[in-house]
Amino acid sequence: MASRLARVPARVAAARSAGNGRWRAFTVEAVGLLAVTAFCLAVVVGLVGAAAARSADARELTQAVALVQNAAESFAADPSSQRAPELSGDLVVTTSVETQPCEGGALYRARVEAWRAQEAHSPGAEPVFALETARFVGRGRP
Amino acid sequence: MSGDRAPRAGSLSVFVLVFGLCLAVLALLAAATAEASWAVAERQAQTAEATYANEAAGQEGLAGLETVAAPLAALGAGEDEVLAALERWCAEQPEKNADGTAFSWARDGQALALSWSQPEGRRLDALVALDEGGRLAVRSWRATTVIPSQEPEHLWSGQ
Numbered sequence: 001m002a003s004r005l006a007r008v009p010a011r012v013a014a015a016r017s018a019g020n021g022r023w024r025a026f027t028v029e030a031v032g033l034l035a036v037t038a039f040c041l042a043v044v045v046g047l048v049g050a051a052a053a054r055s056a057d058a059r060e061l062t063q064a065v066a067l068v069q070n071a072a073e074s075f076a077a078d079p080s081s082q083r084a085p086e087l088s089g090d091l092v093v094t095t096s097v098e099t100q101p102c103e104g105g106a107l108y109r110a111r112v113e114a115w116r117a118q119e120a121h122s123p124g125a126e127p128v129f130a131l132e133t134a135r136f137v138g139r140g141r142p
Numbered sequence: 143m144s145g146d147r148a149p150r151a152g153s154l155s156v157f158v159l160v161f162g163l164c165l166a167v168l169a170l171l172a173a174a175t176a177e178a179s180w181a182v183a184e185r186q187a188q189t190a191e192a193t194y195a196n197e198a199a200g201q202e203g204l205a206g207l208e209t210v211a212a213p214l215a216a217l218g219a220g221e222d223e224v225l226a227a228l229e230r231w232c233a234e235q236p237e238k239n240a241d242g243t244a245f246s247w248a249r250d251g252q253a254l255a256l257s258w259s260q261p262e263g264r265r266l267d268a269l270v271a272l273d274e275g276g277r278l279a280v281r282s283w284r285a286t287t288v289i290p291s292q293e294p295e296h297l298w299s300g301q
Contacts, residue, residue: 026154029152029154029155030154033154033155033158036158036162037158037161037162040162040165040166041165043169044165044166044168044169047169047170047172047173048168048169048172048173050173050176051169051172051173051175051176051177052172052176054173054176054177054179054180055175055176055179055180057180057183058176058179058180058182058183059179059183061180061183061184061186061187062182062183062186064187065183065186065187065190068190069190072194076197100205102205102208102209103208103209103212103213104208104209104211104212104213104277104278105205105208105212107201107202107205109198129187129190131190131191131194131195132194132195132198133194133197133198133201134197134198134201134202135201136201136202136204136205136208138204138208138212138277138278139212
């Protein structure tokens with residue numbers, strides 16, 4: 001009976017020791033996983049950030065194409081009039097027209113460009129979208 | 143803190159694995175959607191560029207034809223004579239410009255069928271004839287897109 005009672009604290013100590021071991025393992029695992037999770041989160045945040053930037057670029061390009069097409073159609077409707085740069089949102093649309101007189105009329109060539117407003121025509125900057133078009137107006141007819 | 147209640151090693155790993163997988167799927171979907179949006183926008187930009195390149199080539203063609211037709215009309219030349227001069231002008235034009243615009247033409251009765259096309263498939267067909275005064279008259283001006291039947295169109299292949 002006495003020896004049986006003596007064995008109880010030994011069992012409790014062993015269980016306590018095993019429990020401590022599990023906590024230690026859990027802590028080591030948690031610290032490791034925290035590092036892995038932080039790395040994964042950094043990668044994911046980078047990827048989502050790049051995706052957001054790409055989406056913004058796509059939205060800007062779509063807007064630039066629409067604005068440039070509007071300006072090109074406006075030029076086609078009236079090629080001889082002067083056009084001031086048009087500001088629309090963050091973009092500025094410019095139309096430069098060259099006139100080439102020819103037999104029987106005049107050929108108007110236009111280059112329409114959409115620029116970011118803050119960097120329009122600054123050195124090294126490139127337009128978001130640009131296209132070239134032309135319009136021939138015969139003498140005596142529209 | 144009771145030792146008996148210590149969590150099993152590995153349970154947290156499973157949770158983090160599932161969490162990480164969900165995040166990875168989310169990030170991939172975001173990246174794929176953004177890339178597809180960009181592909182569509184770029185495609186739209188190319189189409190607009192090609193459409194207006196055809197338009198410019200067509201208008202330059204009209205100017206060239208008018209340069210030939212106007213002096214002849216002023217001299218009172220007949221319709222056949224003017225059309226023959228216009229055909230000669232068309233025959234002198236290169237089949238492909240430096241910017242990639244292809245040009246083709248054919249006589250269509252008392253009119254000329256002209257066509258300009260871009261490598262991307264945008265095409266402009268025009269039919270020009272002479273009006274009663276011997277001046278150039280545009281009968282039709284049609285922009286179309288030719289889709290090659292052999293190669294199916296892929297908006298974005300995921301690359």
